[in-house]
Every structure is written in structure tokens, then in C-alpha cells.
Amino acid sequence: xxxxxxxxGFGDQVKAVSVxxxxxxxxxxxxxxxxxxxxxxxxxxxxxxxxxxRAKYTYDVNLPGMLYAAVVRSPLPAAxxxxxxxxxxxxxxxxxxxxxxxxxxxxxxxxxxxxxAVVAERPEQAWQAARAVKVEYEQRRFVTRLAFAATPDxxxxxxxAVEERRTEGHVTEGGGGDAQGNKRPLRPMKKGDVSKGLKxxxxxxxxxxxxxxxxxxxxxxxxxxxWDDDEHLTVWASTQSIFSVRDELAEVFDLKPTNVRVHxxxxxxxxxxxxxxxxxxxxxxxxxxxLAKQTGAPVKLMCDRHEEQVCTGNRPDSIQTVKVAGKxxxxxxxxxxxxxxxxxxxxxxxxxxxxxxYTKCPNILVDSSDVFTNAxxxxxxxxxxxxxxxxxxxxxxxxxxxxxxxxxxxxxxANDEHPxxxxxxxxxxxxxxxxxxxxxxxxxxxxxxxxxxxxxxxASIWGDFGRPKAAVVTCSVLRDGSVEIRNGVQDIGTxxxxxxxxxxxxxxxxPLDTIIVRYGDxxxxxxxxxxxxxxxxxxxxxxxxxxxxxxxxFIEHVAELLGAKPADVSWANDGTLSAGGASxxxxxxxxxIPGESITATADRPATYGNHPMPFLGAPxxxxxxxxxxxxxxxxxxxxxxxxxxxxxxDCGRVMNRLTCTSQxxxxxxxxxxxxxxxxxxxxxxxxxxxxxxxxxxxxxxxADTPEIEVVLTDVYTGANNTGAAGIGEPSTIPTxxxxxxxxxxxxxxxxxxxxxxxxxxxAALGAVxxxxxxx
Amino acid sequence: xxxxxxxxxxxxFRGIGSATVVASCTRxxxxxxxxxxxxxxxxxxxxxxxxxxRLSFELNGKAVQVDVEPRTTLLxxxxxxLDTTGTKKVCDRGACSACTVLVDGVQRNSxxxxxxxxxxxxxxxVEGLADDGHLTVLQRKFVEHDALQCGFCTSGMxxxxxxxxxxxxxxxxxxxxxxxxxxxxxxxxxxxxYPHVIAAVLDASKERA
Numbered sequence: 001x002x003x004x005x006x007x008x009g010f011g012d013q014v015k016a017v018s019v020x021x022x023x024x025x026x027x028x029x030x031x032x033x034x035x036x037x038x039x040x041x042x043x044x045x046x047x048x049x050x051x052x053x054r055a056k057y058t059y060d061v062n063l064p065g066m067l068y069a070a071v072v073r074s075p076l077p078a079a080x081x082x083x084x085x086x087x088x089x090x091x092x093x094x095x096x097x098x099x100x101x102x103x104x105x106x107x108x109x110x111x112x113x114x115x116x117a118v119v120a121e122r123p124e125q126a127w128q129a130a131r132a133v134k135v136e137y138e139q140r141r142f143v144t145r146l147a148f149a150a151t152p153d154x155x156x157x158x159x160x161a162v163e164e165r166r167t168e169g170h171v172t173e174g175g176g177g178d179a180q181g182n183k184r185p186l187r188p189m190k191k192g193d194v195s196k197g198l199k200x201x202x203x204x205x206x207x208x209x210x211x212x213x214x215x216x217x218x219x220x221x222x223x224x225x226x227w228d229d230d231e232h233l234t235v236w237a238s239t240q241s242i243f244s245v246r247d248e249l250a251e252v253f254d255l256k257p258t259n260v261r262v263h264x265x266x267x268x269x270x271x272x273x274x275x276x277x278x279x280x281x282x283x284x285x286x287x288x289x290x291l292a293k294q295t296g297a298p299v300k301l302m303c304d305r306h307e308e309q310v311c312t313g314n315r316p317d318s319i320q321t322v323k324v325a326g327k328x329x330x331x332x333x334x335x336x337x338x339x340x341x342x343x344x345x346x347x348x349x350x351x352x353x354x355x356x357x358y359t360k361c362p363n364i365l366v367d368s369s370d371v372f373t374n375a376x377x378x379x380x381x382x383x384x385x386x387x388x389x390x391x392x393x394x395x396x397x398x399x400x401x402x403x404x405x406x407x408x409x410x411x412x413x414a415n416d417e418h419p420x421x422x423x424x425x426x427x428x429x430x431x432x433x434x435x436x437x438x439x440x441x442x443x444x445x446x447x448x449x450x451x452x453x454x455x456x457x458x459a460s461i462w463g464d465f466g467r468p469k470a471a472v473v474t475c476s477v478l479r480d481g482s483v484e485i486r487n488g489v490q491d492i493g494t495x496x497x498x499x500x501x502x503x504x505x506x507x508x509x510x511p512l513d514t515i516i517v518r519y520g521d522x523x524x525x526x527x528x529x530x531x532x533x534x535x536x537x538x539x540x541x542x543x544x545x546x547x548x549x550x551x552x553x554f555i556e557h558v559a560e561l562l563g564a565k566p567a568d569v570s571w572a573n574d575g576t577l578s579a580g581g582a583s584x585x586x587x588x589x590x591x592x593i594p595g596e597s598i599t600a601t602a603d604r605p606a607t608y609g610n611h612p613m614p615f616l617g618a619p620x621x622x623x624x625x626x627x628x629x630x631x632x633x634x635x636x637x638x639x640x641x642x643x644x645x646x647x648x649x650d651c652g653r654v655m656n657r658l659t660c661t662s663q664x665x666x667x668x669x670x671x672x673x674x675x676x677x678x679x680x681x682x683x684x685x686x687x688x689x690x691x692x693x694x695x696x697x698x699x700x701x702x703a704d705t706p707e708i709e710v711v712l713t714d715v716y717t718g719a720n721n722t723g724a725a726g727i728g729e730p731s732t733i734p735t736x737x738x739x740x741x742x743x744x745x746x747x748x749x750x751x752x753x754x755x756x757x758x759x760x761x762x763a764a765l766g767a768v769x770x771x772x773x774x775x
Numbered sequence: 776x777x778x779x780x781x782x783x784x785x786x787x788f789r790g791i792g793s794a795t796v797v798a799s800c801t802r803x804x805x806x807x808x809x810x811x812x813x814x815x816x817x818x819x820x821x822x823x824x825x826x827x828x829r830l831s832f833e834l835n836g837k838a839v840q841v842d843v844e845p846r847t848t849l850l851x852x853x854x855x856x857l858d859t860t861g862t863k864k865v866c867d868r869g870a871c872s873a874c875t876v877l878v879d880g881v882q883r884n885s886x887x888x889x890x891x892x893x894x895x896x897x898x899x900x901v902e903g904l905a906d907d908g909h910l911t912v913l914q915r916k917f918v919e920h921d922a923l924q925c926g927f928c929t930s931g932m933x934x935x936x937x938x939x940x941x942x943x944x945x946x947x948x949x950x951x952x953x954x955x956x957x958x959x960x961x962x963x964x965x966x967x968x969y970p971h972v973i974a975a976v977l978d979a980s981k982e983r984a
Contacts, residue, residue, distance in 0.1 A: 047918030048910060050926035051933060053861015053901035057926075060860035123855065124846055218865045218873060218927035218965050268863070268927030269965050305866045493925030493966050658921045666924060666967030694963060695870035702959045702969040 007031035008611040010420055010650070010715040019718055022605035026541075026548045029653060029723050031716040037505040037512065038722070039714075041658035044495040045517070046266070055266040058238040059302055061224045067096055069291050069301040070126035071284060072116040072133045073311070074108040077374035077687025078142035078155070081106045081135065084116055089132040094125035096295045098133060101287060108137065109157060109344045110374050111688045112310035114282050119291040119299055142374040142687045146317060146341045149182045149373045157182050157344060157372035182372040183339065184346070189355040189366040194323070197333025197363030201325035204400040208322055208392035209753040212341075212680035213315040214308075215381055216699055219268020221279040221312045222302030225289040233289060234261045237277065238302075240270035240492045241529025245285065246522045248277040252286050253293075262522040264490040271670075272380035273313035275529055279303065280345060280379040281311030309692035313379030314680060316340040316348035316370075318388045322396040329406050329414035331361035336393065338368035342378025346370045351385030353733070354393040356616050357459045358415035374687055380531060382667070383462065383729035387674055387736050391754060394458040394737035398744055408741065409434060409457060418613050420715055421459055421624035424648040428457070431711070432628040432646045441745050452633045453643075456741025458734035460625030463615030464652065464717065464725040466537030468606035472525040473539070475504065475546035476597035477554050481590040483508050484516040484597075485546070489527035489539050491519065494728065495659035496535055500543050502656060503722065507547035509573055510586065525601070533623075533726025536655055540722040541604040549600030557598060558589050609719035621717045625649040625730045627668070629706070629738035633746045635765060638758030642672045642706035642739055650715045652725030657712060664710045664731040671735020673700035676755050823891065832893045834859065835903030843890045849883075850874045852890035853900060861901040861930050871963040873927065875934040876900050882938045901930035904937060913937050913979045920975040924966035932962050936976045940983065950980040 003018040007030045014031045021027065029035060049055040086098040101114040108115070118129040141155035148154050178184075223245075224236040233255060237245045242262045250257040267274075277285025288301035303312060318340035325333040334355075340348030348370045355366045366389075401411045409429050416422055429435070434455065441454045474486040485504050491497055497517040504515040518524050528538040552566075555577075559566040564579030571577055575586035607620045615622035628646040633639070645668045654660050677698040681690040691697040716723055736754060744750045749764040763770040824845035831840045834857065841856045850867070853859040853876070862885055865873035869887040876885045877899040904911050913936055916922070923929040939958040943950060955976045959969070 043918050043921055044923075046926075047921075047923065048914075050923050050929050051901075051914040051917045052905050052910065053859075053930050055926055056860065057863075059864065060854070062855070062858050062860070123851060124844065216965055218863070218871070218925065218963070220865075267925060269925040271965070305868070495921075495924070659924075662921045662924055662966070662968065662971060665970050669967035669969065670965075693868065693870060694866040695868070699963055699965065701961075701963060702956045702973065705967075705969045708970055 006718045008609065008716050008718040010612065010713060011423060013419065014716070017611065017718060019608055022608065024545065024602070025605055026544050026721045028718050028721045030718055035506055037502045039654050039657060042498060042502060042512065042656055044498045044659055045501060046497065057219055057266045057268050058222055058224060058236045058264065059219055059268065061236045061300065063224065063226060063298040066224070066298040066300055067119045067121060067295055068123040068126045069117055069119040069288055069299050070130040071114055071282065071287060071301070071307070072118070072130045072135065073307065074113045074115050074137070075111055075688070076108055076137050076139055077111045077144060078140040079108040079137035080140065081108065081115065082138050083136045085134040086116065088134065089118055089129040092120070092125060092129045092132060094121035095129045096120060097291060098129065099291065099294070101283065110281065110376050112281060112307065112376050114287070117287045117291060119295055143182070144373050144375050144682045144687045145684045146319060146339065146371055146373060149341060150339055150371045152181055154182055157374055183369050185369045186349045189352070190364065192363030194333045194335045194363045194365045198325050201327050201332045202400065202403050203323065203325040204396055204403055205321070205323040206396060206399065206752060208320045208395065210318045210388040210391060211678070211754055212317045213381065213674050213678050214680055214697065215271040215273040215313055216308070216694065216697070217269030217271055217273065220303040220305065220308040221274060221284060222300070223277065223285045223288045224298060224300045225292040226298035227292055231255060232259045235289070236263045237285065238267060238274060239264055240267065240274040240490060240531060241276070242488055242490050242520070242522050243526055244275050244529055245277045249285060249289060253289060260522070263520060265520045267490055267492050270492050270530065271382045272384065272531060275531065279312040281313065281376040282307065305694060306692040309697060310689050311376045313381065314376060315381035315384070315388070316342040316378040318348065318350055318392070320350060320392040322392050324396045324400045326400055326404055326411070329411055331358055331415045333363040334358070334361050336366045336368070339371050340368065341371045341373045341375065343373055343375035345377030345379065347378055347380065347384060349385045350389030350392070351383070352461055352616065353386060353390040353459065357461050358412070359417045360415045375682065382670060383733045386729070386733040387671060390458055390733050390737040391740055394734070395740045395744060395750055395752065398456065398741045399750055412457070412459065416459065418622060418624045420612055420650050420713060421626055424624060424626040424713060425457070428626050428628050428646055428648045434628065437630065438745065445746065445748050450635055452635060452746040453630065454633065454742040454744065454746025455628065455630050456738045456745055457626060457628045458737035458741060460627070460649070460730045460733040462533060462623040462726060462730040462733070463618065464537055464607060464621045464623060464719060465532040465534040466541070466604070466607055466720055467528050467534055469603050470526065470528045471539045471542040472601060472603050473542040473546040474525055474599060474601045475543070475550040476599040477550055477590060477593065478597045479590055479593050481587045482514045482516050483510060484518065485543055486518045486524045487527050487539060487543065488522050488524040489519050489535060490530060492530040494535065494663055495656065496539065498659060499536060499540060499655040503540050503543045504547050507544060507551055509571065510575065533729040536724040537652070537720060537726055538604060540655065540724045541720040542602055544721050545602035545604065546600050549602055550598055553598045553600060557593060558584065561589060561592055604720065607719045609717055611717050611719070612715065621652070621719050621725060623650055623725050623730050625734060627734040627738045629735070629742045631739060631742040631746055633743060633761060635747070638761035640676055640743055640756050640761060642676065642704070644707045644709070645735065645738070646709045646711065647731060648711045648713060649727060649731055650713050650725070651727035651730070652715055652717050653723030654712050654714055655722070655724050660712060660727055661710045663727050665708050667728065667731025668708050668735050669700050669705055671732045672704065672706060672739065674754065675736035675739040677704065679755055830891055830894055832895060833897045835899060845889065845891055847890045848886055849876070849888040849890045849893055850885040853885060859900050859902055863927050863930055865927065872935060872961040873931040873963070875931040875962070877934060877938060880941070882934055901933055904933060911937065912982050913940060913976065916975040916979040920971045920978065922968055922971040922975040924968055928962060928964040928968065932959060932964070932972055935959050935962050936972070939976070940980060947984055949984045950977060952977065
């Protein structure tokens with residue numbers, strides 16, 4: 001097969017490589033590609049609709065005759081349903097139906113589980129009716145405390161086999177062995193022999209804890225379901241994966257997938273919790289469709305904030321014992337033993353930071369286990385496992401650096417092998433003025449100043465999970481001179497339709513406003529879920545292929561009009577097409593299209609490159625990132641303020657510098673919130689969440705946000721034809737870790753638990769006794 | 776300014792048992808009870824509920840009339856009864872400011888007001904900011920600076936920020952970053968738009984100055 005030469009690399013480290021391009025694949029935009037529209041900071045195209053309140057989200061869909069549903073949830077963390085009395089609820093004005101979701105004898109495994117559902121003419125009536133459903137339970141022993149749940153004395157959360165929930169787009173760490181009690185080991189990540197690496201080395205060992213964080217997307221989970229007839233279901237879903245909603249509903253109601261139509265025109269955030277027709281801890285999609293069928297009317301079912309907090313997923317907590325050893329600047333051993341709870345679900349691994357960033361270390365073992373508790377299921381959350389793993393490991397690394405007497409950056413540079421990350425560490429250190437800042441924090445620390453400052457740095461690791469054959473894109477050149485791109489992808493908020501339009505504008509050298517993008521509808525061609533930071537990398541290459549193919553056909557049409565060969569047609573930037581002295585404008589050529597359009601459909605082949613470095617040996621590129629953080633700590637009050645974060649990130653070729661920067665800002669802010677504020681608080685005596693809201697579950701506000709400086713380091717991977725890679729998840733991985741390292745620098749004492757609240761800071765300083773941990 | 780004697784949802788829950796409240800609410804704005812389609816027995820003059828009764832107010836410059844129950848919040852009346860869905864429901868208890876609207880020019884959490892509290896008053900939602908379809912400077916700056924991602928906090932952000940611009944209109948100078956930060960302290964965003972929101976508002980205030 002023919003090989004194509006392309007230029008890959010980053011900065012001044014560019015080299016030519018030969019790649020074997022799959023059939024029909026456009027030549028990748030490489031380091032030499034001069035692009036006019038792709039990469040530019042272009043405002044998102046639906047901005048005007050969003051700022052004027054005209055963008056209709058699932059929550060905003062009001063259909064004629066629509067009814068409102070509400071779910072009755074168990075207040076108990078473990079129980080058996082004894083009876084459900086719906087008679088009082090049925091008598092409430094406006095109530096159309098009350099159904100049982102749990103039957104007599106069914107087990108309740110967490111406070112918040114579905115028990116019954118009601119549907120009424122108005123939301124107020126539905127809530128009133130939900131409160132009027134009387135459920136009798138037989139209480140059972142339960143456990144919500146992680147450390148206790150892992151012991152043999154704890155009540156068993158699951159009595160039968162546990163089905164692992166896999167979230168589309170996320171490579172799970174997988175189950176590794178049999179459960180013992182509530183504890184179920186994950187597959188360990190292992191290389192070399194840790195005991196060998198500990199011999200004769202300086203060793204640091206400590207325990208690190210992270211909290212449960214909830215996704216807290218502003219639009220709650222929800223769905224509007226309408227049966228068009230017995231065989232056809234149309235839904236509007238607040239989902240980050242239109243096609244998993246379609247397939248799940250088709251399966252549950254025994255329909256052909258093509259008979260289920262899913263719309264997600266606008267989506268109020270997801271962060272990993274919105275896959276499938278329902279929520280991780282509630283079958284709300286099925287309930288809505290069932291009630292719609294029963295009442296013969298469209299039904300809207302949106303979670304309220306309390307439900308959103310308890311049953312729609314979360315980032316599991318962790319207790320990590322980290323051992324790290326080194327000689328000079330060489331890491332000789334890394335060992336992480338971790339337990340965490342995803343409630344009744346699975347997925348409490350701690351990611352790949354400890355295993356796969358500092359790869360020069362020859363001996364590594366990362367061993368983690370899920371521990372079941374009677375709490376709402378965890379699910380993928382923006383870089384599942386990674387922020388918690390990065391926090392524990394990077395802070396441990398800084399503690400070791402102190403023992404070794406080396407600078408944290410020096411230690412990282414000596415053990416990392418990713419050329420982009422090494423460059424980001426070095427460039428970032430200069431830009432951040434690392435040495436001067438660290439000297440200043442040392443001066444304040446040694447002078448026992450009340451207000452201290454500190455700096456930290458941490459690494460990000462992610463893979464380019466762009467999926468082959470998943471996105472099918474149609475491109476049409478229309479008679480009116482516009483180019484239409486169709487794909488059923490949803491926009492989680494990253495601005496993907498704008499990027500797709502940029503690809504179209506680039507290929508056709510046409511003005512952006514002549515490119516129409518249709519998306520957010522399962523009728524528009526299959527697409528990927530927005531998970532694993534894979535949307536842009538999966539969809540843009542398919543868009544480019546479809547556009548290139550349509551362009552080729554269009555040139556054939558023009559050649560025929562001009563009486564020339566397609567190869568002789570030249571395409572000027574102003575849209576004039578000429579060959580052999582004759583010319584025609586783009587608009588004129590479009591008007592002469594036979595029929596309505598010239599159309600091509602294409603997909604994306606498998607990723608065919610992994611420059612500049614593979615992701616864990618896989619045939620895909622590893623995405624690099626480094627964040628530097630500066631904090632200010634008041635040693636009297638214990639308050640930590642994130643002052644400044646420098647975020648250096650690689651996301652392949654940047655498609656849109658404006659929306660990409662927005663995503664990185666978002667990653668940093670989410671990470672700051674995780675580091676300093678957020679925590680699910682459980683009452684372990686009654687097994688319920690105490691802060692299922694947004695006033696005592698604290699998320700980062702404008703005043704808590706650091707100054708954020710984003711540096712996007714373009715990397716030309718040659719791995720797909722646009723060169724796009726992901727950024728959503730990589731940008732939140734290192735933030736909490738860098739902030740924790742900065743707090744350590746400020747205090748000279750580590751705060752080994754997230755969030756780094758005033759009481760924990762004061763405890764680290766020895767000013768107050770240590771508060772109780774997750775154990 | 777807001778009428779302090781008006782029923783608010785919070786005050787209502789704090790003051791009296793909710794059973795009594797559902798049975799009968801006294802409206803503080805007299806003179807509208809005659810229009811109510813209510814058939815509830817034993818109502819004193821000026822009392823409404825629990826059935827829907829007529830509510831009249833000005834929404835985005837237009838007089839609207841709608842029949843709502845006393846328990847319905849302004850937020851639900853806007854979204855469910857009037858299909859004005861630009862105003863978003865996020866926490867439904869006054870913690871996130873996503874549902875911010877202007878009532879007689881003052882920003883309020885519409886989830887914390889009962890619909891009947893706006894009887895005879897003027898309500899502006901995000902749909903009412905643009906003048907005849909022309910986006911305001913602030914709205915345009917939001918788009919230019921990408922001050923929105925998923926867009927679900929955006930309506931509330933815009934209402935808080937346009938209230939800020941309005942109340943500082945006479946000043947003739949640009950705003951400071953701290954002023955903008957203060958104005959949106961209560962507006963929660965999960966995508967992380969704060970830096971771009973601040974940039975957009977500062978830019979809009981410069982244009983004004």
C-alpha cells in the first residue's frame with residue numbers, strides 16, 4: 001500500500017514520518033498544513049441563542065398535553081419493601097397515574113433508590129402525589145463508611161452478583177478478582193518488583209484520602225418521552241450520548257433502535273454522569289417512557305437537585321497508601337494500595353498517574369479495590385480515577401523530593417519520558433517564574449509569616465480515545481450555495497458544532513456562515529458519546545472525509561460545467577472556480593447542481609499514529625499536560641486561596657483556541673473546587689447524604705477562582721486527518737494535585753486529605769487536633 | 776424596591792404551617808380577586824387558593840394574564856405556564872442564581888418568589904434583554920468572549936451582570952474586576968465560565984465608558 005509522508009511533532013521538534021493511510025482517508029493536516037479557519041478563536045455559533053434564552057434544553061421542552069412525573073425514592077439506605085400504598089396519591093387533583101417501580105419484597109440498597117413514580121398535569125401536583133405514596137419498609141443493616149465497609153464485620157451491600165456498569169467512552173480499569181465481603185479488587189497495574197526498588201533507597205510512605213465529589217451539572221438528569229404509536233418512541237434527553245439513550249430504550253421496550261428518535265438540541269452539562277436513558281442510580285428514562293405509554297400523553301421527568309445529588313452518579317472517594325522511593329533524582333519504586341467506594345456501583349480505581357507518568361521508574365505497583373457501600377452509585381466523572389490518583393501521588397512525590405533534597409520539577413524531569421510533558425515542565429517553569437516563587441515561599445515559611453504563599457506542579461496523562469467507525473457524517477453542497485454537515489452528535493457544552501463548521505469552511509474555503517451544521521438528533525447519522533474526551537477526535541476526521549469527498553464530487557460537476565478535467569479545475573479563495581480560461585463562481589456552480597445537492601457520506605478509520613508517544617503502549621497518542629499552581633494560605637484561619645494556575649496542555653491540533661481555552665478554564669475550576677471545597681457529607685448513622693443541594697454542597701464560585709493562564713501546546717500527531725485530540729478530561733486531572741503540592745510548599749507540612757479545608761490545614765500545622773478521616 | 780409585605784416562599788415556609796398555607800393565602804395586592812376563576816369555598820375577600828387564580832403582570836414589556844395556584848413559584852409560572860424557558864431551574868432553593876430575573880428592575884431568584892407576588896409588577900427575563908431581537912452589548916460580549924459553555928447558568932449570569940451595568944450606568948467609567956466578581960458571586964457555573972464572563976462584562980463596561 002502507498003505510504004504518505006507527513007510531518008509530526010511539536011514546537012521545533014518536528015520530523016517527517018511515513019504513514020499508511022487507510023483507503024479514502026484524507027491526508028492528515030500535519031505540521032506543514034497552513035489552515036485558515038481551523039484553530040482560530042471563533043465564537044460558538046449557538047452563542048446568540050444561548051444568551052437570548054432561545055436555546056431549548058430538554059428541561060425546556062413543553063409539548064402539548066404533556067404530563068409531569070416525579071419519582072418516590074427510598075429514604076432508607078438498606079431495606080426490604082414491605083408494601084406500597086398508592087391510594088392517597090391517586091386521589092390528588094391532576095394525578096393521572098401512580099406506578100410501583102419496586103415491588104413488595106424488593107431490596108433497597110441506598111437512600112435515593114427508585115420505589116414508585118407518579119404522573120400529573122402539573123409538576124406541583126406530581127411532587128405532592130409523590131409525597132403521598134406510603135411505603136412500608138423493613139429496615140436492614142447498612143454501611144456507608146468506606147473503611148468499615150472493607151472489614152469482615154460490615155453488612156454485605158450486595159447479596160448477589162454485581163454487574164459492572166461500563167460507561168461508553170471510558171476505558172475502565174476492569175475487575176481483577178473475586179469479591180471478598182464488600183471489597184472487590186480491580187486489575188492491578190504492575191511492572192518490575194517494588195521490593196527491589198525500595199532497597200537502599202530513600203522511602204516516603206503515607207496515607208492520602210479523597211472525598212466523594214458529585215457531578216452537579218446545572219441541568220439535572222431528565223427526559224421527555226412521547227410515543228408516536230406503539231412502535232415509535234420520540235424522546236428529548238439531557239444526555240451526553242444520544243445513541244446510548246436510543247439503544248437502551250429500544251432494548252427495554254423491545255423496539256427497533258431506528259424507531260426510537262432521540263433529540264438533544266442543547267445540554268446543560270454532563271461531566272460523565274449522563275450516559276444511557278436513565279441515571280446511574282435511577283431508571284428515570286424507562287419510568288418516563290412507561291408512564292407516557294400508560295397515560296397516552298408525553299411525559300417529562302426531570303430530577304430535582306436533591307435527586308441529582310444522591311442518585312445520578314459521583315466521583316468515588318479513596319484511601320490511598322502511597323509508597324515512593326528514590327535515589328538521587330531517580331525514582332526506584334512506586335506502590336499505591338487504594339480502596340474507594342463507588343457506593344453500590346463500581347469504578348473506584350485511581351487512574352494511571354502513578355503508573356504511567358514517571359515511566360523511568362522501573363518498579364511500580366498500583367493495586368486498587370472497589371468497596372461497596374449503601375450509597376448512590378459512582379460513575380465516570382471527568383477523568384475518572386485520575387484527579388484522586390494524581391493528588392495522592394504527586395503530593396507524595398513532593399514529600400519524597402523534600403527528603404531527597406531535590407526540586408520537585410527536577411525530580412519530575414528526571415523520571416518522565418513524554419517529550420511534550422518534559423517541554424511543558426521546562427517552559428512552564430520559566431513562564432511561572434518557578435524558582436523565584438519557590439524561594440519566596442521558603443522565605444515566608446522560614447520566617448513563620450502568617451500569610452504564606454506556595455507553588456506546586458503536577459502532570460496530566462490521557463489517551464487519544466478517538467473512535468473509529470462510530471461517527472457517520474454526511475456533507476451536502478446545496479443549490480443555494482451552502483454546505484450542510486449532518487451528524488447526530490450532541491454538544492455537551494464544548495462547542496462541537498462550531499468546530500464541525502470550521503472543518504467544513506476550511507475544506508471548501510467558504511465563509512463560516514455558509515456552513516450549516518445539523519446535530520443533536522439520532523436521525524442525523526450515528527455518532528459517539530461525549531466521554532473519554534473523544535468527541536472532537538472521533539467526529540472531526542469523519543467530517544473532513546465527508547467534506548473532502550463531497551468537494552471531489554463537486555469539482556467533477558464543475559469540470560463538466562467548464563468542459564474540463566477535474567484535475568484542471570482550480571479553486572480560488574474567493575470561490576471562483578476556473579479551468580482552461582473559463583470560470584464560474586461557487587454560487588453559480590451550486591445553482592447548476594442537478595437535483596438538490598451533491599452529497600457524500602463518510603466515517604473515520606482507526607487511529608493510525610501515536611506520535612509523539614504512545615498511551616500505555618497502545619496504538620494511540622498519549623496526551624500530555626502540566627499545571628503549575630500558586631496558593632496563599634492564612635496560617636491563622638487555615639483558609640487556602642488558589643491564586644494562580646498556569647495550565648500547559650496538549651490536545652493535538654487545537655481546533656478552536658477560544659472554546660478550547662474555555663474547556664481548560666473549566667477543568668482548572670472543577671479541580672480547584674475539588675481541591676478546596678466540594679465534599680459529599682454522609683450521615684453514617686442514618687446512611688443519608690446531608691448536603692444534597694447547592695448551598696451546603698459547595699462548588700467553586702467566581703470569587704474562589706484563581707487567575708488562569710492557558711497555554712495550548714499544539715502537537716501534530718498524524719494520528720487522524722484533523723489531528724484533534726481530547727482536552728476536557730486532561731485539563732482537570734492535575735489541578736487538585738498541583739494545589740496540594742503548593743499548600744505543602746506554603747506550610748512545609750502536607751495536607752493529605754481533600755478538600756483542603758481550614759480545619760485540615762490547621763491540623764497539618766498542629767494548631768488543632770486532626771479531624772476524623774474517612775475511616 | 777420589592778414590596779416587603781409580599782408573600783415570599785421562604786417567608787411563607789418559615790412563618791406558618793404549610794397545610795394552612797395551601798388552604799388559603801392572603802394576597803397583598805388587593806383588587807384582583809374578582810377576576811379569579813376560583814371556586815374555593817369560604818374565602819374572605821382578597822384571599823385566593825388553593826385553586827388557580829388570575830395573576831396579571833408585565834413580562835418583558837407585555838401585559839400577561841395567567842391562572843396559577845398560590846403555591847406555584849414565579850419560576851414555574853414563567854417556565855410551565857408562560858413557556859418563558861430562558862430562565863433556568865437548577866437548585867430551586869435560592870442557592871445558585873440560575874433563575875435570576877428582574878422584578879421592578881431588581882434582581883430576584885424567581886424560585887424563591889411565589890408567582891402571585893408579582894401581581895401588577897414588571898418582570899424581565901433573559902428573553903427581555905434584547906431589544907426587538909437586537910442583542911445588547913452585554914449579550915454580544917458574552918458570545919465574543921465565549922462566556923458560556925453548556926449555557927445553563929448563562930441566563931442568570933446575564934441578569935446579574937445587566938443589573939450591575941444598569942445600576943452603575945451613570946458612572947461613565949469602566950467596571951473593575953472585583954465589582955463583576957461581586958455581582959456574580961451567587962451565580963454558580965459548573966463548566967467554568969467565570970473568567971470569560973468577567974472579561975465579557977469588563978469589555979461591555981468599557982464600551983459604555
